[in-house]
Amino acid sequence: MENRRFLREIPFHLMLLPGILIVLVYNYIPMAGIVVAFKRFVPSKGMFGSPWIGWDNFQYLLNMPDIYQVLWNTIYISLMKIIAGVIAPVLFALLLNEARNRLVKRSVQTIVYFPHFLSWIILGGIFIDILSPSTGIVNHFLTWLGLEPIYFLGHNSWFPVTLVGSEVWKGFGYGSIVYLAALTGINPTLYEAAVMDGAGRWKQTLHVTLPGLIPMIMLMTILSLGNVLNAGFDQVFNLYSPQVYQSGDIIDTLVYRIGMQDAQYGVATAVGLFKSAVSFLFIGISYGLATRYSDYRIF
Amino acid sequence: MFRKATMGRKVFVISNYAILIGAALICLLPIINILAISFSSSSAVGSGRVQFWPVEFTLKSYAFVLEKPEFMTSFIIAVKRVLAGVPINMLLTILIAYPLSKEKQQFSWRGVYVWFFVITMLFSGGLIPWYLTIKATGLIDSFWALIIPGAVPIFNVILLLNFFRSLPKEIEEAAFMDGATQWKVLWKIFVPLSAPAIATLVLFCIVTHWNSWFEGLILMNDPSHYPLQSYLQTVIVNRDMSLATSTDWKALALVSDRTTKAAQVFVATVPVLCVYPFLQKYFTEGIVMGSVKG
Numbered sequence: 314m315e316n317r318r319f320l321r322e323i324p325f326h327l328m329l330l331p332g333i334l335i336v337l338v339y340n341y342i343p344m345a346g347i348v349v350a351f352k353r354f355v356p357s358k359g360m361f362g363s364p365w366i367g368w369d370n371f372q373y374l375l376n377m378p379d380i381y382q383v384l385w386n387t388i389y390i391s392l393m394k395i396i397a398g399v400i401a402p403v404l405f406a407l408l409l410n411e412a413r414n415r416l417v418k419r420s421v422q423t424i425v426y427f428p429h430f431l432s433w434i435i436l437g438g439i440f441i442d443i444l445s446p447s448t449g450i451v452n453h454f455l456t457w458l459g460l461e462p463i464y465f466l467g468h469n470s471w472f473p474v475t476l477v478g479s480e481v482w483k484g485f486g487y488g489s490i491v492y493l494a495a496l497t498g499i500n501p502t503l504y505e506a507a508v509m510d511g512a513g514r515w516k517q518t519l520h521v522t523l524p525g526l527i528p529m530i531m532l533m534t535i536l537s538l539g540n541v542l543n544a545g546f547d548q549v550f551n552l553y554s555p556q557v558y559q560s561g562d563i564i565d566t567l568v569y570r571i572g573m574q575d576a577q578y579g580v581a582t583a584v585g586l587f588k589s590a591v592s593f594l595f596i597g598i599s600y601g602l603a604t605r606y607s608d609y610r611i612f
Numbered sequence: 613m614f615r616k617a618t619m620g621r622k623v624f625v626i627s628n629y630a631i632l633i634g635a636a637l638i639c640l641l642p643i644i645n646i647l648a649i650s651f652s653s654s655s656a657v658g659s660g661r662v663q664f665w666p667v668e669f670t671l672k673s674y675a676f677v678l679e680k681p682e683f684m685t686s687f688i689i690a691v692k693r694v695l696a697g698v699p700i701n702m703l704l705t706i707l708i709a710y711p712l713s714k715e716k717q718q719f720s721w722r723g724v725y726v727w728f729f730v731i732t733m734l735f736s737g738g739l740i741p742w743y744l745t746i747k748a749t750g751l752i753d754s755f756w757a758l759i760i761p762g763a764v765p766i767f768n769v770i771l772l773l774n775f776f777r778s779l780p781k782e783i784e785e786a787a788f789m790d791g792a793t794q795w796k797v798l799w800k801i802f803v804p805l806s807a808p809a810i811a812t813l814v815l816f817c818i819v820t821h822w823n824s825w826f827e828g829l830i831l832m833n834d835p836s837h838y839p840l841q842s843y844l845q846t847v848i849v850n851r852d853m854s855l856a857t858s859t860d861w862k863a864l865a866l867v868s869d870r871t872t873k874a875a876q877v878f879v880a881t882v883p884v885l886c887v888y889p890f891l892q893k894y895f896t897e898g899i900v901m902g903s904v905k906g
Contacts, residue, residue, distance in 0.1 A: 318720065324794040325711035325719050332708040332764050333728065339745060339761040340732040346741025360744050405635065411628050423892060424636040430884050430891065432823035434841045438848040438877040442649070442870065443642050448660060450645050486639065490895075514621065547826070551849045565739075572740045573830055585738025593735050 350586040354578040370583040379562065386473070387563040390544040393477045395537045399530060401481045402488035407522065409489065410496050425486025437551030440479055441466065466552055469560040476561065480548060492529060499525035528607055535603045539596035542588050564588050643881075650674070650875040654868030673868075673875035683876065685836060686843035689755070690822060693839050697759045698817045701768070705813060708769045710798045713776035729766055746831060757831040758824070758839060765820070768813045775809040776802055812894035815887055822883055840880055848873050 345361075350370055352363040374380055405425070412418050428436070443449045444465040452462040465475040503521045512520065546565035553561045564584060572581030644664045649657050650673050651666035661667050677683055708729070716722055736742070742761075751757035779802065787797050803810065828842030835846065 322719055328707040328711050329725055332704045335763050336732060338749065342745045343737030343741035344735060346744060347737045349741055359748060360741060408628055408631055412632055417629060421632045421636045425639050426892065427888060428639055430819050430888065431881065432825060432841055434825050434844050434849060435877055435881055438873055439642050439646050443645055450663060453660060568739050578740050582738060582740040585740060589735055589738055596734050
């Protein structure tokens with residue numbers, strides 16, 4: 314019996330084999346390679362042969378003057394993005410849901426979903442140009458309004474705002490799709506009942522539509538908590554410059570500079586290990602909450 | 613519907629359309645501005661006269677960009693990457709999704725394998741061990757470094773396996789009664805029935821491969837091996853002048869840095885624009901399946 318079952322399942326194992334091998338090599342070996350955080354990396358000896366040095370890399374980290382600022386920047390930027398990244402798509406979905414003209418609706422959707430599919434290289438090129446203090450069209454517009462030009466990408470008080478703003482610009486349309494789907498799922502009899510009770514449009518939105526969206530809002534917020542240490546490497550890396558390190562340097566960009574530019578593999582891996590461990594905790598908690606409070610399942 | 617509309621309702625409807633169109637314009641105008649710059653003469657751009665329509669229309673910037681050997685080389689590498697990477701991604705996605713879509717009774721090891729893949733979503737070794745592993749497997753500076761390490765897109769596997777699970781069980785059972793093998797059932801029944809889901813994933817894979825820049829940047833030592841987006845990272849965003857040759861400088865005086873950058877940005881956007889209509893047809897459905905992916 315056992316034997317027959319095994320024979321019957323052999324095709325499944327064979328189908329999985331190529332994928333398993335690639336994931337084993339390129340996902341699991343790097344996981345084991347996290348030991349580099351406790352080593353003095355010697356290129357000739359590799360990840361697993363280099364000598365152990367205990368907590369020295371972490372000691373070095375804790376003494377780095379910028380590390381606390383970087384940690385703060387990361388959390389601050391990502392929390393702002395999480396908050397704005399929920400509010401903007403919800404508002405947009407609510408407004409779009411009120412529009413009745415199909416042509417306008419379709420056209421608006423087609424346009425606002427598009428930026429999601431552009432890379433931060435393309436968007437970096439666009440934003441660096443349009444936000445330039447002297448030549449960019451945004452500052453031309455501000456001066457036309459009689460305002461002072463703003464150095465969006467070069468001023469520490471503006472840089473985080475620009476990050477959050479451009480992230481919302483890129484993602485609010487695409488992010489609204491799940492809420493639009495949730496809106497179509499609201500039972501129409503609820504609206505009929507509300508009308509019977511004398512509720513106007515505004516009351517219907519407040520007492521039927523919003524409560525109908527709450528589960529999806531909760532789910533998306535909870536799931537994004539797993540990203541609390543991901544402030545957006547692609548975006549920051551392509552928009553920042555040394556003059557805004559103070560407000561814009563995040564964990565991932567720091568790891569890149571320590572690791573890939575200064576080749577301090579041990580220290581960079583130690584930062585990476587810290588990030589992975591904290592992220593693991595947050596992802597675990599958020600998945601746990603998501604499965605408990607909604608019918609969310611990854612598989 | 614305006615029959616009984618109150619004054620307040622009318623004001624709301626009009627301002628709602630104004631806000632929606634405003635939002636669309638905010639998304640569109642930056643792109644149009646760049647497009648206008650790319651088609652304008654450098655003197656018009658330099659004097660700040662270009663807004664949303666080309667001034668002193670010219671194709672010089674495009675001519676300059678398309679004649680630049682580095683640009684064309686990296687463009688071709690990016691095309692090759694899509695052509696090689698997407699089929700490999702899809703083959704592995706299908707081959708993994710099928711066994712994992714089975715019930716525990718049909719595939720007793722399912723749980724073990726599911727965890728094997730889920731763990732990689734929860735924990736990673738970080739940048740440096742990932743880089744060192746790729747280096748140790750000898751892929752640095754090789755085209756395959758852009759394909760093999762990321763060959764298994766786990767989110768896509770989850771989307772597809774959920775789709776497989778939603779297919780009616782009866783067809784599959786009937787095929788097994790007729791003596792079909794698992795392999796046959798996968799390719800003759802599951803794959804054809806999942807065409808919309810597979811089309812969505814193909815489009816997502818195309819965009820992902822086209823947009824990737826980081827691997828190219830750090831896994832290639834030789835800039836002539838960069839795919840387009842990595843190359844653009846060095847010239848547009850990073851403004852790395854070491855890549856600009858002396859002939860570039862002479863030509864740059866004629867076409868200006870801003871117009872060529874704008875032209876390069878736009879050329880790199882064209883392929884995404886080309887797949888976008890197809891993508892849009894499917895992704896609403898895709899993301900609703902995928903909203904469970906997080």
